Amino acid sequence: MIDFSITDEQKALRDLAKDFAKNEMIPKAEHHDHTGEYPKEILKKAFDVGLMNMHIPVEYGGSGLGVLDELIASEELFYGCSGMATAILANNLALAPVLLGADDYVMKKFVQPMTETFTLAAYAVTEPGAGSDVAGIRTTAKRVGDEYIINGSKMWITNAGHADWFFVLAKTDPNAGHKGMTGFIVDAKTPGIIIGKKEKNMGQRCSDTRGVTFEDVKVPKENMIGKEGEGFKIAMGAFDKTRPAVAIGAVGVARSALDHSIRYANTRNAFGKPISVNQGVSFMIAEMARDIEAGRLLCWQSAWLIDNGFRNTYQASIAKVFCADMAMRVTTDAVQIFGGYGFNEEYPVEKLMRDAKIFQIYEGTSQIQRVIISKFLNDGVGIETPNA
Structure with missing residues (x-):
């Protein structure tokens, strides 16, 4: 049913x-x-x-x-x-x-x-030279007695400047590839953590994004997440739950752009009538609504699968890439509908267009999502049985 x-x-x-x-x-x-x-x-x-x-x-x-x-x-x-x-x-x-x-x-x-208490945490995996290629991280965690000593740099870490603790992915065996990675919780007050400057980003400007450097940071072995060598698997498994949430964020941004476009098109007159009655504008708005509805259903499907114990990696990647690209397209069309006003900071849609771009980048770029989808298809995963 x-x-x-x-x-x-x-x-x-x-x-x-x-x-x-x-x-x-x-x-x-x-x-x-x-x-x-x-x-x-x-x-x-x-x-x-x-x-x-x-x-x-x-x-x-x-x-x-x-x-x-x-x-x-x-x-x-x-x-x-x-x-x-x-x-x-x-x-x-x-x-x-x-x-x-x-x-x-x-x-x-x-x-x-x-x-019980207002607490902020940050996911510290991406590095200056390792974004989509997570296996290329260089941060290390060396076992010394009952502690691990972490050294390395992370980049583009959301909430870094306000975090109470970090989830950090590091290499405990630099020669074992992705099987040599381990995850840790690192208390933000630990000596040796250096928080970088707040980055000035194109969109989502109030979100705190920074680099984080770890210099001989001592972490108790009890703070390890899982076992040594399981970090990559755990970090990637987390995306099955978080990518649908990022994708629905793109739906929310696109829906806001749609609502602004409808209101503007119904009140902006040109050639003696609202521009909403012109087919060129009304079709743009109809296509916005079409893609928002489709995107939401893709998100809900991928969420339902993981909630019910099915693997959803394939569906989560489809939802992520579709919604990210859709939000960029919808917000760009919203700016077009507003015309010159859309290009101006006093009107809301230029912010939405700037905010939308990051959905094609963070938590796996749109290109990486296509790689994941292609791999599943090449391995024989059929789209007609998504819950198998």
């Missing part, structure tokens, strides 16, 4: 996120975009109302929500402001590998307190 309805609990979560976006995010989005100021107070409010750390299991004090639950809320948050939403939901990316591989000690020491 196929059922696209959502539960009363999911409707309540959606309404909570929708109201939060309307009342807390949208009124301040322009300010934070222009200033780049980190929206910490808004994040604290999101924590207070239960819109952060949604996946922490019930046995550790969390709500234990699934990926589809997160998507339903996330679309509304990204509709409000994708820079703020990225900051709000960055904890989910840092938590994903921890929830996959951590033992009870780590869960109680680092994860359970996040349900």
